[in-house]
Amino acid sequence: MSGWGRVLRGNRTLWIVAASAVVCLVAGLLVGRFVLTPEDASADAPDPGLVTAPVEFGELTNDVTLRADVGYADAVDVKIDTSGLSGGAAVVTMAPPAVGTVLNPLSVALEVADRPVIVLPGELPAYRTMKFGASGQDVLQLKQALAGLGFGVGDVKSNLYDQATAEAVGALYAKAGYPVPESEEEGAEDAVAEAEKAVRTANDGVTSAEEALAEAGAGPGRSELLDLDVNVAAAEAGLAEAKKTGEGVQQAEWDLQKARVAREEALAPKNTSAEQAALASAKEDVTAAEKDLEEARQNALPFLPASEVLFLTELPRRVDEVKVKRGAVLTDAAMTISGATIRLTGAAAEADGALIKKGSEATFELTGGDGTEFHAVIAAVAKGEGESSRWTVILEPDPLKPEQIEALKGQNVRVKVPVGKTEGEVLSVPLAAVTAGPGGESRVEVVDSDPREGDEAKTHVVVVETGLAAKGAVEVTPVEGELDKGDLVVIGE
Incomplete structure (x- = not known):
């Protein structure tokens, strides 16, 4: 064993090369046995099967997807027309509302020279004082706004500032907690009192004239008529006695004639033309006095100065910026306001915009959020003007929490609008x-x-x-x- 070890250690490189050759030989044999050429593979592969898909069962919806910016309604500067303000400078006498304050109908947006600036719904800005006898679209807007808030204005379709409108304006000031503005005509209330006194005097004059006419046209009283009849009877008796005696007949006839003429004159109709003329004149005085009273009362009716009303669309509104403070003289915009609620403003392609309908529901997600979907409703859809083929889509989300509003404000979000939906599964x-x-x-x-x-x-x-x-x-x-x-x-x- 030790000999083989010496052989291996002495020829390590040779043995490594030999082992590699053996491995390559074995691999070649395996490739030749199991790997097919493209032609062989094509010849031996089975026919491809059918491409299929399962039938599904469930609700089917078609959606339009668009991007939308999140924010408040367009900001506008609030300017008050103080050109008709009398009695000094347009000083802000009450602390203006703080940023974030919500202005609703009947809110007092500002107080200038101790007078309120009352918020009402409307598109036309206040540009003149509206008072009794005035007519126009601004008056119609005022009446419709007051009627919508529960004030009685009479004919809401009429553009005439009438008695009912004036009374409604008076009620408006009472609701706001301010007295009605003083009449532009100095001493209007005193003028009403004087006119009422003149009417009473004129009516007294008619009464006196009627009494004079009655007295002038009256016949003799019962006692006077009895005396006249007695005189005639006595003259007749005297004439008869004179004829018996043959003395004083002519005198007796004169006395009888005189008694009869006196009685006829007493019974004859009287000439009362002077008294009738006096009565007619007294009645004319009453008519003139009543006309003056009506004018005096109209001049004293509640009116609405342009400086004391602020017409705003899309109420409620939110105060974004305050540009004045208490004690300042109002010379320019007092504040900047926007819509009080968050809304989404998006754009859709022409083909998609035509599918979106006002009142439809939609969902959107907070960019970079946790995937939570927020619900919204399509508030308006407008086709692009001019050459623009883009549609503007306005959405109103469901009520949001303050922290959600802060997270969403200023973002551009992805909105999904279902434009088609099956009835069930x-x-x-x-x-x-x-x-x-x-x-x-x-x-x-x-x-x-x-x-x-x-x-x-x-x-x-x-x-x-x-x-x-x-x-x-x-x-x-x-x-x-x-x-x-x-x-x-x-x-x-």
Whole structure:
């Protein structure tokens, strides 16, 4: 053993080469025995089988996927029209709302010169004082806003600022906790009191004139008429006595005639034209006084200065930035506000945008998040203007927690919008499995045996009616033949 060891140690290189040669010889023999040439492999390989897919059973949905930016509604600067402000500078007399404050209808956004700036829903900005007798789209907007908040404004379709509108504005100020603004006409309340007094005086004048007319047109009283009748009777008796004696007949006839004329004059209608004219004049005075009173009352009705109302769309709104402080003179924008709720603004291709409908549901995920899906609703879909073929899609998510809002704000997220959905679970196959028959009918080929048998495999055709297509599959309903979940259908060979 020690001799072989010396031989091996003395010829190590030779033995290594010899061993390698033996290994290569054995490998060559094995390759020659088991490895086939491409031609041999092609000749000996079995025929390929049918390419199949199982029939699925479940709900089928078709989705549109798009990207959307997360943020608040477009920010806008709040400017107050103080051009009509009287009584000094437009000083901010109340601490403005803090950043993050939510402005709702009837909120007081600001207080300028001790007067409120009341928030109301509307698109048109306040540009003039609205008062009794005014009409226009701004008045119509005011009435609709007040009606929507439960204030009675009369005819909500009328654009006229009438008595009911003025009373509603008065109620608005009471709700906000401020007195109605003082009339632009100095002493309006005193003018109403004076006008009311003038109406009372004019009515008293009518009463006096009516009494004078009644008195002037009245006939003799009962006592006076009795005296006149007695005088006539006495004159008649005197005439009869004179005729008996033959003395003083002519005088007696004159006395009788005089008594009769007096009675006729007392009973004759009186001329009351002067009294009637006085009554007509008194009534005209009443009409004029009532007109003056109506004007005085209208001048004293509640009105709405442009500086005391802030019309905003998409309420509620959120204060993003405050640009003034208490004691400052308001000369420019007071604050910047945006929508109070998070919304998603995305863009979709023309073909996808046409499939998305307002009110549809959608889901989105937080970029880099844990895969949690958030639910949203399509709030608006708008086709691109001009040459743009992109559609704008606005989504409103379900209420979010503050920490979720902070995590989502400013992100660009992936949104999935289902645009088609089967009514419950249905049978479906790959689109490639559906072929057209000789009559144009849709059909699938179902495998009855082992699909690996290729051309020898047994199959039969089932005529189907197709439905929703989504994600490479299509809903099928067997019309002729049977089709069940798990059946194998041919999609290629």
